[in-house]
Amino acid sequence: MLELTIDESDRLITVAHALASEIRISILKLLNYQKMNIIEIAEKLDLPVSTIASNIKVLEVSGLINTELQPATRGKMKVCSRNFDDIYMLLNLNIRHNDPKNCYELEMPIGHYVDCEITPTCGIINQNGVVQPEDDTSLFYHPERISAQLIWLRQGFLEYRFPVSISGNAKIESVQFSMELCSEAPHYDHNWPSDITVWINGKEICTWTCPGDFGDRRGKLNPTWLRDNHTQYGLLKNWKIDNTGSYLDAVKVSSVTLSDIEIHKQKFLILKVGVKSNAVNVGGINLFGKGFGDHNQDILMRIIYS
Structure with a gap:
């Protein structure tokens, strides 16, 4: 299930736009039953491949579908699958005031990593x-890196430490991280998959295959001096760990739970994001901070407790 709140206006608009098309609704219906490539979808809907391809891009950006490149008779083909069975939109601004649970939030500037391998x-x-x-690579140890608003690397990792300033008696129910990121290609390339892995307290949570490095339009927040042929924006991804497992955008991706990351063992959480040297798709990372891309945030940690 995908859960959206009215506070996430950018994401809400993106998903609503993706659903505001009969063609895209028809594509989602087809993907309800099986994975399909773009040519198969075009044949089923009796529409040009170019029309289907452009609509697939909209669904990709919204996060409603996932695509992966697979070998074909001639080159590669893009195979599509649906990410969610349900979408829940919470439009009541006051809902959080009625929630007895507490929320501890901290936003970490992307340049404030404590370790890296680049x-x-x-x-x-x-x-x-x-x-x-x-x-x-020496720039990644320079004091100027603290002011970073966009970081890119082909392989390796960035590691952050988030302080946890809540009572030791608190019952933690979930830990969540949110960040905007995409692959790293020369200039940009929407068909440039990258296997991006996230670890929390040393435990591997999951590997997400980002479909590409996005640059078909300017990022909503990018300064005017950023050149057009550069990476422009990423996808806002949300990881959550609770007592039942680990989730990416509300889809369960692993069995790692809160007990596995030993959250009470120390007064900070270690977040590591990177691309392994032995990944199937070593396609790099672009990590966006405030002032760049589509989402005006750095890396956001949220801990829900009672």
């Missing part, structure tokens, strides 16, 4: 422009 292509952008020289 393989070029790589770089950092802040409010003044691209930190020079590009593809120099």
